[in-house]
Amino acid sequence: MPDHAADRGRAEVRAAGRSAPFRRGDRLITAGTPSDEVLLVESGLLKTLLPGHGVEPLVGLAGRGDLTGELGVVHGRPRSAHVVALSAGRAVHLAASAFLRLRDQNEDVRALVDHTILKRLHDADERRLTQTMEVGSRVAAVLLKWVTEQGRRTDHGLRLDGLSQRDLADAVAASEKSVETALGGLRARGLLRTSRLSFTLTDPPALSRLLNP
Numbered sequence: 001m002p003d004h005a006a007d008r009g010r011a012e013v014r015a016a017g018r019s020a021p022f023r024r025g026d027r028l029i030t031a032g033t034p035s036d037e038v039l040l041v042e043s044g045l046l047k048t049l050l051p052g053h054g055v056e057p058l059v060g061l062a063g064r065g066d067l068t069g070e071l072g073v074v075h076g077r078p079r080s081a082h083v084v085a086l087s088a089g090r091a092v093h094l095a096a097s098a099f100l101r102l103r104d105q106n107e108d109v110r111a112l113v114d115h116t117i118l119k120r121l122h123d124a125d126e127r128r129l130t131q132t133m134e135v136g137s138r139v140a141a142v143l144l145k146w147v148t149e150q151g152r153r154t155d156h157g158l159r160l161d162g163l164s165q166r167d168l169a170d171a172v173a174a175s176e177k178s179v180e181t182a183l184g185g186l187r188a189r190g191l192l193r194t195s196r197l198s199f200t201l202t203d204p205p206a207l208s209r210l211l212n213p
Contacts, residue, residue, distance in 0.1 A: 010067075013067070016098055021088070035078060035096060038068070038093075038099045039067070039083070040068075041090075042092060045085070046068065047062075050080075061146050063149070074100070135174045138174065139183065151200075186207070
């Protein structure tokens with residue numbers, strides 16, 4: 001069901017901020033730096049990484065209409081994660097002071113912030129549940145979630161561009177070899193098509209039934 005207040009909040013952020021392009025590989029937010037702005041994604045795909053030594057877990061994706069960077073701004077704390085572009089796109093940049101003023105003055109912007117925080121809490125609960133599964137189910141569950149949320153409809157199914165097999169391995173805490181085996185199983189069932197930086201789910205409802213018999 002559409003959240004019209006959050007949609008109006010996005011329009012307020014767009015009107016107050018400035019739109020700028022980004023390229024694949026650009027780091028839009030760096031962990032540990034001051035929280036000096038929020039971003040509203042207009043197009044393209046971003047990934048959120050937790051800082052670490054060696055592997056940096058991929059904990060979420062942000063696409064069109066998603067707000068990112070707001071938690072550090074709202075709480076006055078440094079950035080807690082990196083945000084890196086998986087594909088070219090555009091984002092609205094709004095300075096922290098302007099965002100806080102807008103949030104205080106506009107109930108629709110507050111609704112957008114609440115919507116974003118609730119979604120993050122829900123996503124965190126889903127990640128904890130997913131980590132209890134075996135690798136094949138983890139891969140299938142993460143793909144189903146992200147392709148459903150961020151993918152686009154094509155003649156062959158729902159397609160998500162920009163994500164690599166390495167990204168998927170980082171998201172499910174498994175080796176690339178284990179992820180490739182899991183992807184091969186989904187391809188063999190006719191549920192998945194893959195190409196470079198692209199995943200297409202041919203029948204998302206069937207994959208959902210496979211995960212939840």
